[in-house]
Amino acid sequence: MKIPRSTSRSASRSASSRLLALLPATALAAGLLAGCSGEGTPDAGASATATASVDPTQQVAENLSEFSYAGEDGKTALELLEQHDPDAQVQGKGENAFVTAIRGRGADPETEFWGLYVDDEMAQVGAGSLETKDGQTITWKLEEIEQ
Structure with missing residues (x-):
């Protein structure tokens, strides 16, 4: 056809x-x-680390895994944390304080915790007991609980 x-x-x-x-x-x-x-x-919200040189208020809470600030003579890590993040969530007081949230990013109590570091070494005492010094870098890192 x-x-x-x-x-x-x-x-x-x-x-x-x-x-x-x-x-x-x-x-x-x-x-x-x-x-x-x-x-x-680059993705502006991709950074998960807040440091002293970056304004931590610009960090996205759900991506936050690190938070740093400078030590100061005569102040504890906890005092400085509360100064840099007035909304930080803390259970207990003073030497017994346990940080549960920084910049709105809470640690899942079943799998995570906020670890405290001084100059990249894990602190041997709690935030309420740790007297900081000028020149130190205080860093909180979201850590996984080892099973």
Whole structure:
């Protein structure tokens, strides 16, 4: 069976028109997906570490895993934590204080805890007992409880 020329031309034009119409939509979709993938572009909320040189209030709470500040002669790590984060959550007082949340990021009591470090070494005493010194870096790290 032979198809009349007029029908095959319009069918071929119709298929070509549809393909040409799909090209811009495909290019737009590919561009949007590439822009959303984040590959090669830094994500402003990706940093999970707050340090003395970065304003910790700009950290995203659910991504926060570290929080640092400078030690000061005559002040405890707990006093300085409460000064740098007035909303820090602490159970107990003084020498018996146990930090449960920093910058709104709570430690899951079943699997995590906020560990206290002085100049990258884990503290041997609690935050309420640790007298800091000028020049020290006090860091809280969200740690996993080893099972």
